[in-house]
Amino acid sequence: MMPVFTGARGGSVTDGPGQVAESIAAGVFGCLSRGVHKGFFAALVILAACGAPRPPLVASDVEITRPIPGRHMSAGFFVLENTTGTDIRITGATSSQFGAVEIHETTMEDGVSRMREIEALIVPAHGSVTLKRGGKHLMLMRGENVSASVSLQLLSDGEPVLSIEYAYPEENP
Ligand SMILES: [Cu+2]
Numbered sequence: 645m646m647p648v649f650t651g652a653r654g655g656s657v658t659d660g661p662g663q664v665a666e667s668i669a670a671g672v673f674g675c676l677s678r679g680v681h682k683g684f685f686a687a688l689v690i691l692a693a694c695g696a697p698r699p700p701l702v703a704s705d706v707e708i709t710r711p712i713p714g715r716h717m718s719a720g721f722f723v724l725e726n727t728t729g730t731d732i733r734i735t736g737a738t739s740s741q742f743g744a745v746e747i748h749e750t751t752m753e754d755g756v757s758r759m760r761e762i763e764a765l766i767v768p769a770h771g772s773v774t775l776k777r778g779g780k781h782l783m784l785m786r787g788e789n790v791s792a793s794v795s796l797q798l799l800s801d802g803e804p805v806l807s808i809e810y811a812y813p814e815e816n817p
Contacts, residue, residue: 720782743786
């Protein structure tokens, strides 16, 4: 009885950790190599399987200006962080509260501030991009029912990759 028990126990102890380490390594490698390519939902599933605590894209310091009266136009500023090992390309955004959302960049040309639409916003692997006044920003046009909050979805090649919810701060009379 003793030799059998010891043998079985010894075998499981020596094999166990190696297999676990291998499957963790495979899972992490899967996260890094496949996370973004297959789209947001696949990335979520893979990351969840790995036990990774953070989503692929994180938005912080969100500010959306109040629509300009009569023009129904707002600008969106925030920091976008990419927690994955693959660049993420933001190609647009949608919001049910706006007729159109474009990605813009403000530049100075001969001392004059101009803004133009840009094709995509690249959030570099393990890096971030900052949308700010005088730089890249979201332009939200033809706003309706934009009094208390704004809800928008960032798209990567047509697929939603991040929802942003923004509540306007209370206005002090
Ligand atoms: Cu603009």
